[in-house]
Amino acid sequence: MHIEMTKGTFGFHLAGGEGDPHALHANVQIFVRSSALSRTADLAISPHLMSGAEIDRFVDDAIASLETIRDDAKKAIATASHG
Numbered sequence: 001m002h003i004e005m006t007k008g009t010f011g012f013h014l015a016g017g018e019g020d021p022h023a024l025h026a027n028v029q030i031f032v033r034s035s036a037l038s039r040t041a042d043l044a045i046s047p048h049l050m051s052g053a054e055i056d057r058f059v060d061d062a063i064a065s066l067e068t069i070r071d072d073a074k075k076a077i078a079t080a081s082h083g
Helices: 052-082
Strands: 002-007 010-015 027-032
Touching: 027 052
Parallel strands: none
Antiparallel strands: 002 010, 010 027
16 A cells, blocks of 8 residues: 655655555655655655654654744844845
8 A cells, every 4th residue: 555645845655554565564754845846745854654653753843843944044034134
């Protein structure tokens, strides 16, 4: 079994699980679109995640990193505009 889901810039791939003789267990890997020209999320940004807790940890860490980037980018643009 292999399922892909994309929403906006992000997506995930689900691999393994019941009915997949090649997988030992199901896992999810989170992806982001590699460029504005990409139609689907195609650049892996997470390891293979195998539980809801692992998915939550990865997404929470990503959100915290994005919040830091947002704050730094806003400060940089404000400084450049007044410099």
